Amino acid sequence: MNVLILEDEQRNFNRLRRQLEEIDTTFHVEGPLANIQESVEWLRTHPTPDLILADIRLSDGLSFDVLRQTAIPSPIIFTTAYDEYAIQAFKYNSFDYLLKPINSEELAEAINKVRRRTLSDTHGEDMRRLVEYMYRNNYRYRERFLLPYRDGYISVQVKNISHIALKERTTLIFLNDGASMNISYSLDELESQLNPDIFFRANRQYLLHIDSIRNVSNYFNSRLKIHMKKYPDTEIIVSRERASALKEWLDK
Numbered sequence: 001m002n003v004l005i006l007e008d009e010q011r012n013f014n015r016l017r018r019q020l021e022e023i024d025t026t027f028h029v030e031g032p033l034a035n036i037q038e039s040v041e042w043l044r045t046h047p048t049p050d051l052i053l054a055d056i057r058l059s060d061g062l063s064f065d066v067l068r069q070t071a072i073p074s075p076i077i078f079t080t081a082y083d084e085y086a087i088q089a090f091k092y093n094s095f096d097y098l099l100k101p102i103n104s105e106e107l108a109e110a111i112n113k114v115r116r117r118t119l120s121d122t123h124g125e126d127m128r129r130l131v132e133y134m135y136r137n138n139y140r141y142r143e144r145f146l147l148p149y150r151d152g153y154i155s156v157q158v159k160n161i162s163h164i165a166l167k168e169r170t171t172l173i174f175l176n177d178g179a180s181m182n183i184s185y186s187l188d189e190l191e192s193q194l195n196p197d198i199f200f201r202a203n204r205q206y207l208l209h210i211d212s213i214r215n216v217s218n219y220f221n222s223r224l225k226i227h228m229k230k231y232p233d234t235e236i237i238v239s240r241e242r243a244s245a246l247k248e249w250l251d252k
Contacts, residue, residue, distance in 0.1 A: 160177070
């Protein structure tokens with residue numbers, strides 16, 4: 001079985017490839033395809049894969065746009081961090097999905113379902129209906145969060161966030177005015193809810209707003225160091241593997 005993976009995080013791709021190889025050593029894995037343009041180009045110039053594993057959010061938009069532009073007949077299993085609206089859409093339209101971090105047993109079960117199911121002539125129509133459903137219902141990125149604050153709640157607009165950090169298993173939002181507060185979502189969940197044109201996942205600990213970055217400097221071993229406007233003492237190191245993605249993101 002030829003399996004194509006649409007995923008913009010190398011570590012997620014590596015984990016998924018290992019899981020696939022453990023399920024069946026005969027799987028041939030292609031990817032990762034990290035953005036819409038390269039995904040569309042690949043699908044138009046290569047044989048149709050037997051299965052596609054597609055992250056909802058790629059580096060430059062939604063994987064639905066890839067599928068809408070190519071209209072491929074391959075069965076698709078979507079992957080996503082927890083996203084209530086997306087999950088509702090998948091259930092409504094009978095598409096398979098897996099929540100990150102992906103469990104190997106659930107992955108194997110989803111693949112077995114694909115193997116048992118003969119692809120129907122309505123697959124393309126089902127995909128078109130799913131895409132229309134998502135856009136008709138204004139599937140979009142977060143604009144604000146309602147967070148506990150003192151003895152009540154406060155609405156925090158995304159534009160006022162400097163960065164989001166994982167510290168000792170607690171996720172904290174840091175605002176441009178110097179305030180910080182807990183949020184119940186994980187970084188993976190927040191990454192899936194925030195516009196990738198505005199927020200960048202620097203590493204496992206930090207998610208950054210583009211306007212919060214003062215500058216970027218070279219660091220040891222081909223890594224990069226990000227300097228923050230409002231939090232100059234915060235040290236954020238980007239790995240060699242993520243360095244090119246950061247430069248591409250800043251150059252859009």
